[in-house]
Amino acid sequence: MKRTKEITKKRLFIKELELPAMAKGGDVTTLAIGEECWKGA
Amino acid sequence: MPILIIGGAGDPQARRVAGALRARGERVVRFDAGAFPDRTVLSFGDGVLRIARRTLPTPRAAYIRALATHPLLPGFREDLKSRPFGLIAQCCEKRAMLESILLALERSGCRLVNGLEANAQHSRKPYQLELLHAAGLAVPRWLATNDPAAVRRFVREVGSAVYKPLAGGATVQPIVPEDLAGDRLEALALAPVLFQERIEGIPVRAYVVGRRVVATAEIHSPELDYRRREVVVVATRLRPDERRVVLAAAKACGMVFTGVDFIRSTNGPILLECNPSPMFAAFERKTGLDVAGPLADYLTSL
Numbered sequence: 001m002k003r004t005k006e007i008t009k010k011r012l013f014i015k016e017l018e019l020p021a022m023a024k025g026g027d028v029t030t031l032a033i034g035e036e037c038w039k040g041a
Numbered sequence: 042m043p044i045l046i047i048g049g050a051g052d053p054q055a056r057r058v059a060g061a062l063r064a065r066g067e068r069v070v071r072f073d074a075g076a077f078p079d080r081t082v083l084s085f086g087d088g089v090l091r092i093a094r095r096t097l098p099t100p101r102a103a104y105i106r107a108l109a110t111h112p113l114l115p116g117f118r119e120d121l122k123s124r125p126f127g128l129i130a131q132c133c134e135k136r137a138m139l140e141s142i143l144l145a146l147e148r149s150g151c152r153l154v155n156g157l158e159a160n161a162q163h164s165r166k167p168y169q170l171e172l173l174h175a176a177g178l179a180v181p182r183w184l185a186t187n188d189p190a191a192v193r194r195f196v197r198e199v200g201s202a203v204y205k206p207l208a209g210g211a212t213v214q215p216i217v218p219e220d221l222a223g224d225r226l227e228a229l230a231l232a233p234v235l236f237q238e239r240i241e242g243i244p245v246r247a248y249v250v251g252r253r254v255v256a257t258a259e260i261h262s263p264e265l266d267y268r269r270r271e272v273v274v275v276a277t278r279l280r281p282d283e284r285r286v287v288l289a290a291a292k293a294c295g296m297v298f299t300g301v302d303f304i305r306s307t308n309g310p311i312l313l314e315c316n317p318s319p320m321f322a323a324f325e326r327k328t329g330l331d332v333a334g335p336l337a338d339y340l341t342s343l
Contacts, residue, residue: 010231012228012231013232014205014206015211015214
C-alpha cells in the first residue's frame with residue numbers, strides 16, 4: 001500500500017533516544033547505542 | 042602474545058577483565074576507544090598495527106567491549122548539535138578504521154570476543170529474533186514494520202503487546218489504546234518499529250562464556266523495562282530446560298560471550314535477547330557472582 005498523506009509530524013513512534021544519562025537506574029545493564037551498552041565511561 | 046581489550050578507559054567491565062587477566066599472568070594491551078582519534082595515535086598499514094607509536098604483535102584474542110563510534114553517544118552531544126554532518130562522517134571514518142583492524146586481526150588468527158557480526162546484532166534485533174526462531178527457540182511473537190494496518194492486526198492477535206526500537210537506544214513501552222488511535226501510527230513513516238507480544242513472568246539475565254553458563258540472576262522491577270529501575274537483583278539457579286535454552290541461544294547468535302535475557306514464564310523460558318557486549322560489573326557487585334573471572338579464563342584458553 002502506498003502512502004498518500006504527507007508526513008507532517010516529524011516525531012518517531014518510539015521514544016526518541018533516551019540517552020543513558022537520562023535513563024533512571026539501570027546499572028546492571030542500560031540502553032544500547034550502536035553495538036554497546038554505554039554508561040559514558 | 043598479548044590479549045587486547047577495546048573499551049572506554051573508565052569502563053568497569055574492561056577494567057575487571059584486564060585485572061582478571063593480569064592476575065592470571067597474561068600480558069594485556071588496553072585500547073581506549075573513547076580516546077581515539079583525538080587523544081590516542083593509531084596506525085595500520087603494510088600489515089603492521091601501531092598503538093601509541095608502538096608496534097602491537099597480533100594478539101591471540103581481543104575482548105571488544107565498545108568501539109565508541111556512534112554519533113548518538115552522550116560524549117558527542119555538543120558536536121551533534123553544532124556540526125552534525127562532520128560528526129557523522131568522523132564516526133563513520135573511525136568505525137571503518139577500527140573494524141578494518143579487527144577484521145584484519147581476526148584473519149591473522151586473533152579470536153574476537155565477540156566477532157563483528159555478532160556484535161552488530163545489538164542493533165539488528167529483528168535479525169537476532171529470526172536467528173533464535175530459526176533455531177527452534179521460544180521468542181515472543183514479533184513484528185517489525187512500518188505498516189499501521191499490520192500493527193493493528195498484530196496487536197489484535199496477540200492481545201497484550203509492547204514496542205521497542207530495532208536498533209536500541211530507547212526503553213520498551215507497552216502498547217496502549219492511544220497508540221493505535223488517531224494519527225499516532227503515522228510516525229511509522231519515519232522509522233519502522235519492533236512490536237512484540239508481552240510475556241508475563243520474571244526477567245532473568247544469564248551470562249554465557251564459551252559453552253558454559255557462568256552467572257544467573259532474576260531482576261525484579263515494577264517497570265516493564267527493568268533498566269529503568271532494578272529493585273532486586275538476586276542470584277538464581279537455572280532449571281535444566283532453561284540452561285539448554287540459554288546455551289542454544291548463545292550458539293544460535295554466534296556469541297562466545299553474552300548476557301542472555303529471558304522471561305521465566307509459566308510456559309517455560311521465553312527468550313528476549315542475547316547481548317553481545319553485556320555490562321556485568323554492577324551485576325557482579327549486586328549478586329556476588331563472578332563474570333570477569335570466567336571470561337578471563339576463556340580468553341586465556343584461546
